[in-house]
Amino acid sequence: MKHFSRYFVLAPLLLSGIFTITACSDDNESASNGRPSGGWGGARELPVVTAPIVFNELQENIKSVGTARARQSVTLYPESDGTVTFARLAPDALVAEDEIMLKLDDRDERLALQQAEVELAEAERTLQRYRSLNATDANIPPSTIDTAAATVELAKIRVEAAKVELSRREVKAPFSGRIGITDVEIGDRVDTNTVVTTLDDRSTLLVDFTVPETFIGRIVLELVVQARQWESPDSSVSGTVIAVDSRVDASTRAFRARAAIDNSADNLRPGMAFEIDASLSLGDYLSVPELSVQWGADGPYVWSADNSVATRTPVEMIRRVNGRMLIKGDISEGQRVVLEGIQSVRSGMRLKDVNDPRNLAKPGASISEPSRGGVSNQSP
16 A cells, blocks of 8 residues: 555656646747747848959969169270370269260371371362363363362372271260279270270169060060069069060070169169069959858859848859959859858848948847857858
8 A cells, every 4th residue: 555655646746747848849849830939030131241242353473583784784995006195984983975985195196187188188279270270271181180089089088097097096985874993094005905994874774584484475565563672672663574585495494574674763783683573464353252252062152142132153263362262153243242141141041231331220230140050151
């Protein structure tokens, strides 16, 4: 009887527990089949942050190294032997085109020129006298007049030859530029093998650099490049491509290009090493924030928010540039893609852009990812 009394006491407790479990189960089932107590069910909109699709230019940078040289550069030699009587050869001095930089003793050449000029004057007087006499019926033979005319022409040639010899006693600047260091001084004896000095026109510097053959047709005239000094990479100057070689070096598979750098400020010198940086445009592409691109079983895609409705759009990734992804796809500039709140987005879902000024003042328009139930980068 004691055992039966225990059963009568425990039975009501067991039945009460069963009813409680059943009630909880029914509540859970009704919650799952009816409207949810949380999440983004029914007609509610999912708050998201969107970003516009824009066009960005895709650029490719080419870096090469070259050595600068002056736009014009020459080593000057005397054209004849002699003793230096005049020298204007101060190092780094600026000289103008045709300015006399050095003179040799030219006394003999000046005398030879004077003699040739006297002979020319005498020949011209003789010819003029014959012609005057012939005008008065003096009957000067034509052969005599012809000989006198030839003598005049020969005398003119001797005068010009004497001038040439005299000019060879001078060294003139063939162009405007800066004088280099020299050891020639007044009184020195020089010959045609003696280096007088160097002359550089460094108002513009030329830098030759090599480019891989894959860039043939893209390194073109007037292309703007940046030149950075090898020892000062933080400072750069602009240059322009002025020449492109007509052939590719078979051993290096590269071709040569030449850039001109303005040096009117005279801060740079021939012989400096430069890093040449050329930016080539590869075209304009659609650009979206990198975080908006998702990856599914069939490849990359974005969620577009056309008319506040989520649409899954496959895209082709071109290149990642500064936190943005250049893409191709069936989308256009100006459309908006989901950037934040993306893990809860499903195809056809209603979206609320919290960046929209119409939604900024509305309560509850903030991003709050559900703690459970969301699957990242999963197809709907």
